[in-house]
Amino acid sequence: MSVSLYRKYRPTLFREVAGQDIAIGILRSSYAERKIGHAYLFSGPRGCGKTTAARLLAKIVNCQNPTGDGEPCCACDSCTAVSSGSHMDVMEIDGASNRGIDQIRELKSHVGLASFMGGTKVYILDEVHMLTTEAFNALLKTLEEPPPSVMFVFATTEPHKVPVTIRSRCQHIPFHRISTECMVARLRLIAEAEGVSASDSALWEISRNADGALRDAISIFEQAVAISHGEVSQDSVRALFGGGSRAETERWVTLIRESPENAAASLKETLDLGVSPERFLDGLFPLLRDMWAFSLWGEKAFAGTSLSPDEKDFLKTEVPNWRADVLKRASMAVATLFPRARFGLRSDVFSGLLLFEMLNSFESPAASDAPALAIRVEPKPPRPFSAQKPESYEPKRAEPDIKLSSAEKPKQQTAEMHLSDMNELLGHIAREDITIAAALIDVRVLREDDSLKLDFSGASKAAKVALAGARASGILESAFGLPPGENCDESGPDNQNPGNSGMTSPATAAGEASQMEAIAARLGADILMSRRLDAEDNSTEDIDDELF
Secondary structure, three states, rough: OOOOHHHHOOOOOHHOOOOHHHHHHHHHHHHHHOOOOOOEEEEEOOOOOOOHHHHHHHHHHHHHOOOOOOOOOOHHHHHHHHHHOOOEEEEEEEEEOOOOOHHHHOOOOOOOOOOOOOOOOEEEEEEEHOOHHHHHHHHHHHHHHHOOOEEEEEEEEEEHHOOOOOOOOOOEOOOOOOOHHHHHHHHHHHHHOOEEEEHHHHHHHHHHOOOOOOOHHHHHHHHHHHHOOOEEEEEHHHHOOOOOOHHHHHHHHHHHHHHHHHHHHHHHHHHHHOHHHHHHHHHHHEEEEHHHHHHHHHHHHHOOOOOOOOHHHHHHHHHHHHHHHHHHHOOOOOOOOHHHHOOOOOOHHHHHHHHHHHHHOOOOOOOOOOOOOOOOOOOOOOOOOOOOOOOOOOOOOOOOOOEOOOOOOOOOOOEEEOHHHHHHHHHHHHHHOHHHHHHHHOOOEEEEEEEEEEEOOOOHHHHHHHHHOOOHHHHHHHOOOOOOOOOOOOOHHHHHOOOOOOOOEEEEEEEHHHHHHHHHHOOOOOOOOOOOOOOOOOHHHHHHHOOO
16 A cells, blocks of 8 residues: 555655744754753644654654754664654654543653663654543643653644643644645645646645645645646646636636626536535635735735736736726625525525626716715713803804795794705714704704704604704704704694504504614614604603613
């Protein structure tokens, strides 16, 4: 039986470990200065070299002829035994299957014994976070003060699950995901050693799908070699993954710009090959992100990406055909589809949603979608109402736009507030009470002599109720500098038909709800809750208490 490639090409020297320069540098420096610790904790994602580094550490501390640069000789009996896994003083223990206190007690009984080969006894506990609490507690004393010739090396993918009492007794060395460039370089060396022809685009696609785990990348490469009978190409990778590669996603993005109807057929073909919606989005979103970044910063954006030369050339030729705002909307639209894809979507439903979102991103936001009246509301903690006018606020005193009544010579002059004044005043009122500000949008505010009049013609009942009472009067007088007078509409909240007794028909309630939603939309807000107030209840303070 042949040996897997990731075992066959496991590093035998520290300098052969890919993508972990900091961690390996610490170990080599510690050995060169003769400051090797008695316990180490290696943490990091799967396939990043934790167990390999632990074996190399066991090899160098037992090497009979170490080199001057902190590397094992790999020729003595000890190095050969460690490489083959037959060294009597190097024990690898699987924490998942030996997680109980009985196994730890047995380990402690062997720790005090002399080494078989006269070197350092090294205990490598893989997946140490799987040990039980009792097992960790039984290990504490031995880990704190082990015999001089004993070393512990723990490896885990979840260091937060290791008790702090264990971590504090170890030198914690974190390992990181291996970059795509490092994995491509290592795969190219393996391909040359195996005599396999491999295209750069195929190696980049394999490395990208490995997600920082070199062991996964080598395993995928081995499968691609088996499929293609000695040649790794884009076709063999496509057959292995079932489609959805970076190159295919690039072609689809170009197609949806040039010919959306053909893009729909191409997407259906890709999904029919077995590509899941989530996998397709995993490839589409990074591509749109890279295109958007390139549209903003040009080649400077390459510093934050891991792209092959061919992928960089695609950005240079395709991105000029896209606007930055379109790419931003497309990226955000694709991001909203991830939760739905993870919970499961039929391929035809996913195809329709994706096409709709992508084509919709080409359209500029309609001007009619913008709120008719923009009010900036700065959130502040609730505070008691004060009838005094703020010193820092000075309302604009615009020349009134005189509107005469139908009488030939009216006794009083009434002027409607200008929109520019109302915008500023509504922002001030919203900071005091957003309910009153929303209600004012639904009424006409008139200035008559030395008083203020509210025209409730066509206003909703909710607006009438919100503007009734002493609190609303005080806020209006503080904002406008005029005391409220009588309302222009006699059907206000104080003059309701007593025969109705506050009863409202379903049709009327539905109309009021729609009016409230319209008011909230104009304010750019959402309705968190709604509650009907009787005509006699003129206070809105309890609503403020419930909301805030």
